[in-house]
Amino acid sequence: xxxxxxxxxxxxxxxxxxxxxxxxxxxxxxxxxxxxxxxxxxxxxxxxxxxxxxxxxxxxxxxxxxxxxxxxxxxxxxxxxxxxxxxxxxxxxxxxxx
Amino acid sequence: xxxxxxxxxxxxxxxxxxxxxxxxxxxxxxxxxxxxxxxxxxxxxxxxxxxxxxxxxxxxxxxxxxxxxxxxxxxxxxxxxxxxxxxxxxxxxxxxxxxxxxxxxxxxxxxxxxxxxxxxxxxxxxxxxxxxxxxxxxxxxxxxxxxxxxxxxxxxxxxxxxxxxxxxxxxxxxxxxxxxxxxxxxxxxxxxxxxxxxxxxxxxxxxxxxxxxxxxxxxxxxxxxxxxxxxxxxxxxxxxxxxxxxxxxxxxxxxxxxxxxxxxxxxxxxxxxxxxxxxxxxxxxxxxxxxxxxxxxxxxxxxxxxxxxxxxxxxxxxxxxxxxxxxxxxxxxxxxxxxxxxxxxxxxxxxxxxxxxxxxxxxxxxxxxxxxxxxxxxxxxxxxxxxxxxxxxxxxxxxxxxxxxxxxxxxxxxxxxxxxxxxxxxxxxxxxxxxxxxxxxxxxxxxxxxxxxxxxxxxxxxxxx
Numbered sequence: 001x002x003x004x005x006x007x008x009x010x011x012x013x014x015x016x017x018x019x020x021x022x023x024x025x026x027x028x029x030x031x032x033x034x035x036x037x038x039x040x041x042x043x044x045x046x047x048x049x050x051x052x053x054x055x056x057x058x059x060x061x062x063x064x065x066x067x068x069x070x071x072x073x074x075x076x077x078x079x080x081x082x083x084x085x086x087x088x089x090x091x092x093x094x095x096x097x098x
Numbered sequence: 099x100x101x102x103x104x105x106x107x108x109x110x111x112x113x114x115x116x117x118x119x120x121x122x123x124x125x126x127x128x129x130x131x132x133x134x135x136x137x138x139x140x141x142x143x144x145x146x147x148x149x150x151x152x153x154x155x156x157x158x159x160x161x162x163x164x165x166x167x168x169x170x171x172x173x174x175x176x177x178x179x180x181x182x183x184x185x186x187x188x189x190x191x192x193x194x195x196x197x198x199x200x201x202x203x204x205x206x207x208x209x210x211x212x213x214x215x216x217x218x219x220x221x222x223x224x225x226x227x228x229x230x231x232x233x234x235x236x237x238x239x240x241x242x243x244x245x246x247x248x249x250x251x252x253x254x255x256x257x258x259x260x261x262x263x264x265x266x267x268x269x270x271x272x273x274x275x276x277x278x279x280x281x282x283x284x285x286x287x288x289x290x291x292x293x294x295x296x297x298x299x300x301x302x303x304x305x306x307x308x309x310x311x312x313x314x315x316x317x318x319x320x321x322x323x324x325x326x327x328x329x330x331x332x333x334x335x336x337x338x339x340x341x342x343x344x345x346x347x348x349x350x351x352x353x354x355x356x357x358x359x360x361x362x363x364x365x366x367x368x369x370x371x372x373x374x375x376x377x378x379x380x381x382x383x384x385x386x387x388x389x390x391x392x393x394x395x396x397x398x399x400x401x402x403x404x405x406x407x408x409x410x411x412x413x414x415x416x417x418x419x420x421x422x423x424x425x426x427x428x429x430x431x432x433x434x435x436x437x438x439x440x441x442x443x444x445x446x447x448x449x450x451x452x453x454x455x456x457x458x459x460x461x462x463x464x465x466x467x468x469x470x471x472x473x474x475x476x477x478x479x480x481x482x483x484x485x486x487x488x489x490x491x492x493x494x495x496x497x498x499x500x501x502x503x504x505x506x507x508x509x510x511x512x513x514x515x516x517x518x519x520x521x522x523x524x525x526x527x528x529x530x531x532x533x534x535x536x537x538x539x540x541x542x543x544x545x546x547x548x549x550x551x552x553x554x555x556x557x558x559x560x561x562x563x
Binding site for chain 1: 111132156270271292293302304326327328329330331332335348349350351352365366367368370371373374377392393394395397399488489490493
């Protein structure tokens with residue numbers, strides 16, 4: 001990991017419209033190659049965390065903050081696997097406990 | 099012959115040097131102590147070769163229970179020392195427990211050195227003087243036994259409808275094994291979700307307290323308390339992995355003020371989280387799990403508004419015993435799912451104003467957690483109790499009723515559960531909700547079908563009502 005990287009730690013979740021193990025395995029390898037830690041994985045999703053900058057590099061997109069200071073992402077722009085194997089990424093939001 | 103529980107932490111892919119751990123910052127530790135699936139599976143095979151079945155946690159740690167000869171075979175001659183823990187500050191009941199731990203570091207045997215980074219014998223938790231019995235506070239409120247009575251569950255218990263054999267999963271802030279649960283014989287199993295950290299650590303107090311509402315209605319059910327982790331979707335996946343009959347959720351996102359198209363345009367990140375949660379909820383419901391969510395405390399809450407889940411709102415019990423719609427609870431028409439009204443029915447919830455009814459139910463919490471001493475006029479804290487009750491309380495109460503119904507008729511579908519509970523609820527005709535919706539005779543938007551009635555619902559399903 002780049003010691004000069006002072007960006008914040010974030011969680012990110014990647015989900016597929018249809019489960020596809022090879023694509024998820026390929027994404028796992030990519031995320032790990034950017035020093036992201038995999039928290040959980042199944043055939044349709046991956047939960048990972050790491051520095052914002054590394055997440056941005058892995059997904060090929062920028063992460064911004066919305067008006068509520070909540071981190072948001074759209075993408076990824078990186079395509080892994082066949083075009084039909086569509087993956088969406090989002091920054092999970094902390095829920096309100098009622 | 100004694101039995102010893104050993105917890106093993108498999109190697110991470112990075113193979114960090116564990117001797118560096120003491121000096122490592124926590125963010126580095128979190129990355130370094132991340133056991134790989136390969137190491138975990140190798141360790142499991144090593145035990146299975148010896149006819150020992152370890153249990154794997156969602157975060158890929160292993161727990162094994164070994165008798166003395168198995169412990170010797172695996173870890174050599176381990177000198178065990180006996181300790182006794184006790185707490186008594188003159189205010190709470192003394193709790194004493196005897197436990198044995200190794201006198202020296204547990205050496206990982208050669209057979210496991212390739213797969214396990216380190217192992218230890220967990221020490222029993224010491225309780226820092228939380229009271230088994232709630233303190234007296236001079237404010238109008240209900241105790242858990244009052245909740246049992248208000249939802250008409252006492253006679254269910256006399257009929258042996260107690261939730262026995264039924265599994266409930268609850269996702270929340272953490273679940274401490276409070277002495278109240280131990281004294282009651284409640285089966286609460288703190289369960290880690292990905293990224294959650296230790297499930298029995300609950301700095302908020304919310305999960306611990308609200309879980310007590312389930313046991314007030316279904317004292318013999320088993321509750322998997324799943325601590326909220328890195329994402330709500332992964333947390334729900336952990337709940338589903340426990341193969342529960344019921345899932346109860348006292349949380350949500352106040353996003354149902356817009357259509358799906360508007361949400362996609364305004365907040366695409368949240369839109370994809372919504373899609374993801376919809377898929378996970380659908381997988382639970384189609385596998386027969388009844389899923390409940392709190393309607394919110396004035397929030398326009400998703401996933402409560404999702405058509406496949408049961409949304410639970412709030413009814414207040416006034417000091418004179420009368421019932422009215424809680425002005426702290428939500429009621430609304432969904433814009434995300436047009437035609438969907440929230441809630442379906444209600445549990446017990448306090449009022450926002452006027453005091454003193456605002457905080458309604460005395461609940462057990464970890465001492466010095468955020469909710470310890472909440473709403474106590476005396477200002478006392480450290481007692482391990484607090485008074486609070488939004489729709490977070492109502493939802494696990496209704497989940498407790500579902501557990502009773504599932505004990506009577508295990509094959510009830512989620513749709514049938516909703517139908518039976520709604521048809522047998524008590525109509526609420528007074529009061530208005532936090533969202534300004536007035537209650538009236540018959541099913542209405544304010545309280546749905548009204549206050550859940552455990553006896554009437556169970557009696558109907560058992561064919562005796």
